[in-house]
Amino acid sequence: MKGLWIVFTTVFLAELGDKTQLATLLFATDDKLDRVGVFLTASLALVLACLIGVIVGSQLPKLIHPATLKVVAGIGFILVGAWTIYDGGFNGN
Structure with a gap:
């Protein structure tokens, strides 16, 4: 539960x-x-x-090991976060 x-x-x-x-x-x-x-x-x-x-x-x-999925998902979230920060005005513009 x-x-x-x-x-x-x-x-x-x-x-x-x-x-x-x-x-x-x-x-x-x-x-x-x-x-x-x-x-x-x-x-x-x-x-x-x-x-x-x-x-x-x-x-x-069945296709990809769960640990690999977690790493890929984690990297994806980090990249989206970094892109959001960069695109959100913190890029010096």
């Missing part, structure tokens, strides 16, 4: 302020759209995206 709380907390914190949340926020400002409908369809979209992640993620260890 502890592992599931780690998944929940990680995904929840990663989604806060994410493009998905901001897009949903903007859809909810539209008076022509039902707020419950926005919530339900956005939730369904997130669930389906996560389903794809679980399906692909469950198959990847």
Whole structure:
């Protein structure tokens, strides 16, 4: 059960302020759209995206060793972070 709380907390914190949340926020400002409908369809979209992640993620260890996946994912996150800092105005411009 502890592992599931780690998944929940990680995904929840990663989604806060994410493009998905901001897009949903903007859809909810539209008076022509039902707020419950926005919530339900956005939730369904997130669930389906996560389903794809679980399906692909469950198959990847058959092709690539899990330790290699963690290293590649870690390097990817570092590169995205560095790019964000560089592109965010800390590049001297």
